[in-house]
Amino acid sequence: MGSFENKCVIVTGGAAGFGEAICRKFAGQGASVVVADLNLEGAQAVAGSLPSAIAIQVDVADEEANKAMAQAAVDAFGKIDVVCCNAGIPHRGNYMIKMEVDEFDRMWAVNVRSIFLAAKHCSPHMPPGSSIVNTASIGGKRPRPGLTPYNASKAAVNTLTRGMAVEMAPNIRVNAVCPVSAPTGFDMTALGVKDLPEDQNKAVIAGIPMGRRATPEDVANSVFFLASDDAEFLTGVCLDVDGGRSIQ
Numbered sequence: 313m314g315s316f317e318n319k320c321v322i323v324t325g326g327a328a329g330f331g332e333a334i335c336r337k338f339a340g341q342g343a344s345v346v347v348a349d350l351n352l353e354g355a356q357a358v359a360g361s362l363p364s365a366i367a368i369q370v371d372v373a374d375e376e377a378n379k380a381m382a383q384a385a386v387d388a389f390g391k392i393d394v395v396c397c398n399a400g401i402p403h404r405g406n407y408m409i410k411m412e413v414d415e416f417d418r419m420w421a422v423n424v425r426s427i428f429l430a431a432k433h434c435s436p437h438m439p440p441g442s443s444i445v446n447t448a449s450i451g452g453k454r455p456r457p458g459l460t461p462y463n464a465s466k467a468a469v470n471t472l473t474r475g476m477a478v479e480m481a482p483n484i485r486v487n488a489v490c491p492v493s494a495p496t497g498f499d500m501t502a503l504g505v506k507d508l509p510e511d512q513n514k515a516v517i518a519g520i521p522m523g524r525r526a527t528p529e530d531v532a533n534s535v536f537f538l539a540s541d542d543a544e545f546l547t548g549v550c551l552d553v554d555g556g557r558s559i560q
């Protein structure tokens with residue numbers, strides 16, 4: 313018996329990267345998983361490989377899609393025990409004033425509006441003892457130039473997390489993870505490359521005391537811990553999953 317037997321876990325952005333690893337981690341502990349993603353085919357592929365899961369196409373920035381996501385979870389599994397608000401997008405790395413307004417608005421809606429909408433529409437179905445885990449970023453605490461609006465959106469995720477933690481206590485715990493750079497689809501959106509060029513990769517790693525970038529499993533393990541009973545007294549925690557990057 314896994315520790316998440318008979319529990320329903322929603323994972324947004326569950327088709328790839330951190331989200332896929334989060335789905336697999338909870339499924340490995342017996343959870344029923346709602347794989348929610350804009351990319352339906354990808355979500356179906358992940359859901360189809362898990363013992364108990366459904367896939368649903370969701371744009372996390374859209375209110376109706378969030379309502380449908382909550383309803384689909386309840387229809388399939390009766391309740392919602394954990395919501396991992398993980399879907400998020402960077403923008404193409406550049407100085408802020410070179411960014412287009414539409415790109416700013418879309419990024420902010422996907423990264424920030426989504427947290428509000430998921431909480432609003434999922435929480436009525438969440439029993440006492442349930443939790444929300446948001447994926448923020450270490451850039452929300454220690455921003456560097458080139459992704460300024462993105463970093464600000466993740467600082468907003470951290471602030472939402474801490475405010476929600478108080479508003480939703482004691483029934484629903486709300487925490488966040490703050491990962492450092494990881495080789496996922498994120499690189500393609502932010503930098504336009506599938507793999508970081510060797511010199512850039514070295515420069516990123518040089519800033520991480522643990523000597524490597526994060527993996528999806530590093531992030532999934534931390535999300536899982538925050539949602540688990542081992543963290544039953546933790547709420548409002550924005551956990552650095554950064555190999556020490558933010559210390560220096």
Ligand code: NAI
Pocket residue numbers: 324325326327328329330331348349350351354370371372373398399400401402422447448449450490491492493494495496497498499
């Ligand atoms: P990824 O690009 O590999 O996966 C993101 C997933 O989210 C994709 O399956 C995509 O289809 C889905 N998605 C994108 N927009 C969506 C929307 N509007 N509605 C529903 N699904 C949507 O990226 P990754 O790295 O797994 O990103 C996950 C989270 O981690 C994001 O919030 C990101 O900002 C954050 N993050 C990523 C870091 C990195 O270096 N990879 C570092 C710190 C935080």
